[in-house]
Amino acid sequence: MISCLIADDQAMVREGFGALLAAQPGIAVVGLAADGAEAVRLARQTRPDVVLMDVRMPVLDGLQATRELLADRDGRDGRDGPKVLMLTTFDLDEYVYEALRAGASGFLLKDAPAAELVHAVRVVAAGDALLAPSVTRRLIADFTKRPRAHGTVPAGPPRSPLTPREEEVLTLIARGMSNAEISDTLVIAEQTTKTHVGRILMKLQLRDRAQAVVFAYESGLVTPGE
Numbered sequence: 001m002i003s004c005l006i007a008d009d010q011a012m013v014r015e016g017f018g019a020l021l022a023a024q025p026g027i028a029v030v031g032l033a034a035d036g037a038e039a040v041r042l043a044r045q046t047r048p049d050v051v052l053m054d055v056r057m058p059v060l061d062g063l064q065a066t067r068e069l070l071a072d073r074d075g076r077d078g079r080d081g082p083k084v085l086m087l088t089t090f091d092l093d094e095y096v097y098e099a100l101r102a103g104a105s106g107f108l109l110k111d112a113p114a115a116e117l118v119h120a121v122r123v124v125a126a127g128d129a130l131l132a133p134s135v136t137r138r139l140i141a142d143f144t145k146r147p148r149a150h151g152t153v154p155a156g157p158p159r160s161p162l163t164p165r166e167e168e169v170l171t172l173i174a175r176g177m178s179n180a181e182i183s184d185t186l187v188i189a190e191q192t193t194k195t196h197v198g199r200i201l202m203k204l205q206l207r208d209r210a211q212a213v214v215f216a217y218e219s220g221l222v223t224p225g226e
Contacts, residue, residue: 002125005031005046007039007062008054008087013110017052017117024118036060040068043082049125051082052108055099062086063099070103083124083208105210127208161203167221169196173209174216 004021006029008014014032022029030046033039036053037060043051051069055062066084086099086107099107105124108117162170165186172182179197183190197209206212216222 002027002050002121003030003046003048004028004050004052004121005033005039005043005048005082006052007033007036007057007065008052009034009057010054013054013087020114020117021121027118027121036062036065039065043069044072048082050121051084052121053084053086053099053104055086055088066099066104083127085120085124100210101214103207103211105208162200166196166200166203169193170200170212170216171222173197173200174213174222176213 004027006014006017006021008017011034014034018029018032021027030048031042033042035057039051039053039057039062040060053062053066057065060068066086069082069084072081083105084099084103086104087110088107089110105127106120108120112120168186169182172185177185179190179193183193186193197212200206200212201208204212204215206215
């Protein structure tokens with residue numbers, strides 16, 4: 001069962017998303033928050049698998065709330081914390097760049113179809129892929145051109161520990177490909193791709209595929225626009 005917390009200052013949005021997700025098999029909505037501070041408090045109480053986080057909220061905005069939740073995830077009890085799925089009205093919202101740099105697992109436009117929202121929650125919960133709606137590849141290329149705020153992305157070790165095949169896989173992850181697409185491109189089994197992804201994250205000490213994308217661009221393995 002995937003547990004979800006929804007944080008949005010618009011009651012219609014959070015209640016609508018909550019009703020939609022609660023009706024899906026294998027998904028439970030454990031809380032609704034009207035601002036970032038409430039989201040952090042409820043997340044610490046309920047420990048959801050996924051937090052759907054609006055970017056712009058009162059009291060504490062979604063970016064700062066995400067930073068606090070991710071700090072908890074890196075924290076003291078060794079337990080994996082929630083995956084954060086950012087919700088935004090704008091496909092190139094500047095806060096989304098910083099959220100991904102901080103370690104959020106993906107983002108989704110609020111006007112996305114219902115099926116895409118449900119799929120996004122399942123994908124992020126599984127840690128299987130960075131979300132790839134139509135704007136994702138452009139977003140990835142654009143946000144990596146921005147100056148990096150100090151300390152927002154773990155430096156990590158150089159990519160030299162990766163094998164040539166793992167570098168190929170990382171390059172395709174950075175281009176927004178799913179495991180299935182990577183498998184088709186490299187003509188390998190999907191389970192083999194999953195194994196490569198797991199080894200890449202372990203060797204580079206990265207949380208998830210979103211951080212792998214950031215690392216690939218900022219280390220120079222992939223050049224925006226190529």
